[in-house]
Amino acid sequence: MTLGTVYDLLRWMSDKGYDATFVLWVRLVKACEFNPAIHQGNTGGDYWSLLGYASNFVFVSRDVGPRDRSLFPQHSPPTG
Numbered sequence: 001m002t003l004g005t006v007y008d009l010l011r012w013m014s015d016k017g018y019d020a021t022f023v024l025w026v027r028l029v030k031a032c033e034f035n036p037a038i039h040q041g042n043t044g045g046d047y048w049s050l051l052g053y054a055s056n057f058v059f060v061s062r063d064v065g066p067r068d069r070s071l072f073p074q075h076s077p078p079t080g
Helices: 006-015
Strands: 018-024 027-030 057-061
């Protein structure tokens, strides 16, 4: 894979059979809700330490079978 956007990575991983979420504060959010202007906006300075900045993604293989809901507190498991 060459350099690209977060969306390129998410699409590439989806094509490989993985569903994605990203970490926002203390919860996992479905990747379809990721907005680079909000979650990775480069406003200068230490932008990566701003509230709402997201740089950690979790990929789960679709082949693992049913997912334990306790892995996704307050949310149902991601579907893609």
